[in-house]
Amino acid sequence: MKKFADMSIKSALMVATALVVTPAAYAQADESVAEEANANVIIVTARKKEENLQSVPVTVNVFGEQMIDDANIAGLEELSDFTPGFQLQSAFGREGDRPVIRGASNILFSEGKVGFFVDGIPFVGASTALDLENFGRVEVIKGPQSAVFGRGTLSGAVNYVSRGPVNDLGVDFELTAATHDQYEVFGRIAAPIADGLSGFVSASFNSFGGFYRNNETGERLGEETLNISGGLNYEADGF
Structure with a gap:
């Protein structure tokens, strides 16, 4: 009887221990899921303020530094190959680039339908001359953006976001x-x-x-x- 009693006591202790450990295990799992969810959050400035990509009510394709490096993207023309509904056509060399978003393009010597911006500020000139290495993110925003970026963005906009501050050389x-x-x-x-x-x-x-x-x-x-x-x-x- 004593042997069976000892086994019953040990079994009860094991069950009690399992019941105590289980909530901690669930808590650790919840923390891991939360950390993973926070790590997967993509921040964009498509509306000139930092927002979660999932909550932005516009179509945005985002290319970060790591993605650009992994895909070996050297310029905007190659970046357009990875963006559905976006093309970059060259009419007369690097000075004649014509971006096309959703079928609407910039016509030479006329007001454009696709605007280029650096940190939300309009950029005038050949967009292909911009070095992607200087930017931490490139956002291709599709659809009319006149309410946010102004004229010349009837079919969309391309926003270059500069790298953040550095602490070391x-x-x-x-x-x-x-x-x-x-x-x-x-x-x-x-x-x-x-x-x-x-x-x-x-x-x-x-x-x-x-x-x-x-x-x-x-x-x-x-x-x-x-x-x-x-x-x-x-x-x-x-x-």
Whole structure:
């Protein structure tokens, strides 16, 4: 009888222990799910304020730094290959890029239907000259955006979001080569300057030999692009 009594007591203790441990296990599982959910949250500024992508009532395709690196996306033209309903056509080299969103495109020498923005500020010039390495995120926003971004966004907008502040010195260097005498050199230096203040300077040079030759001179009809960029980021305490 004593042996059976000891076994009953041990069994009761094991059940009690299991009942005590189970809530803790559930709590740990809930914390893991919550952490995973927070890690998967994608923040966008499609309406000029930070919002969860899932709660934004517009169609937005977001490309972060990691995604751009993993897909080896070198420019906006390649980025458009990964975006349904978005194309980038070139009429006369890098200066004649024509973005197309949902079938509506920018016509040369007329008001555009697709607007380009850097941190929500209108960008005027060749969008293909912007180095994606300087940005932490690219947002392709589809549909009319005149209420948020103003005129020239009847079919959509492309918003480049700059990288955040840095706490340590960082140096990036890239060299790319391709057929038709094409190569590109890119360099970037970012560093903290003072408390809450950091900045960067970058430069790139792109040379393309071209597909055709001048029959008179025999020279290739190529193009060259030099781009120099810089920026400052300041974050005040208490804001």
